[in-house]
Amino acid sequence: MLDVVELSRRFGGLRAVDGVSLTLPEGGITALIGPNGAGKTTFFAMLAGFVRPDSGTVRFAGTDITGWRPDLIARAGLVRTFQITQPFAGLSIAENIRVGAFLREPSPAAAMDQARAIGTRLGLGGMLDRPAGSLTVAGRKRLEVARAVATRPRLLLLDEVMAGLNPSEIQEIVGLIREVHAGGVTILLIEHIMAAVVALASHAHVLAQGRLIASATPRALAENQAVIEAYLGHGAAARMAAHA
Ligand SMILES: Nc1ncnc2c1ncn2[C@@H]1O[C@H](COP(=O)(O)OP(=O)(O)OP(=O)(O)O)[C@@H](O)[C@H]1O
Ligand SMILES: [Mg+2]
Secondary structure, three states: OEEEEEEEEEEEEEEEEEEEEEEEEOOOOOEEEEOOOOHHHHHHHHHHOOOOEEEEEEEEEOOEOOOOOOOHHHHHEEEEEEOOOOOOOOOOOOOHHHHHHOOOOOHHHHHHHHHHHHHHHHOOOOHHOOOOHHOOOOHHHHHHHHHHOOOOEEEEEEEOOOOOOOOOHHHHHHHHHHHHHOOOEEEEOOOOOOOHHHHHHOOEEEEEEHHHEOOOOOOOHHOHHHHHHHHHOHHHHHHHHHOO
């Protein structure tokens, strides 16, 4: 469904994403993990058209979408969420979800019906008419997912939708992601919380300093020496083994 070849982007002298290639099968849940600053969000931004790649190609559902505008990529069915959520605080939660629904539904009333149905399905039912500015962090994450789902994506890119949540809120978001996936959406998620990655993803890719350094099942990656060193520094795997 997604075929990325040698994708790269520099910011000044920094190689934020450096020759990353990966393919994603249709229908799965895959994770993208890696330390802070590894280039994960920049990678998502390039897939979704928010950052232009310096080189490389992105093929989605058989079409080369490299360099396309975000709205055209979204219309093709590839949509991202944002790590830093910025709902329209003065609009209601339903109106915020409707912003997503407008991608495919021009009628305001019909788009609102869709928004309310999606909000209800994703656990925002009791609060749809409240201003989005009144939401907690967990509620804002939920709204961010609902707004993206309202565009009816085929591939949804989730950027740290569990960051800042407590364990029970994380459990709820794991359930919500399963619900979205069960609705037929392929998912690629950036996540630091490994328990959630293990619970959700059948496969994970590891980015470190812009490069893809490993791809395997989440459980196998947790024991991979290169992955441990990417997170904890050179020699960390050996130090951990010595103390085991
Ligand atoms: N617009 C930009 N201009 C300059 N540098 C940028 C820009 N966007 C990202 N960077 C830099 O590129 C590198 C990768 O950033 P990115 O946000 O993609 O990492 P990340 O893996 O998502 O990190 P985190 O886990 O902290 O969210 C970082 O060093 C960051 O400072
Ligand atoms: Mg990021």
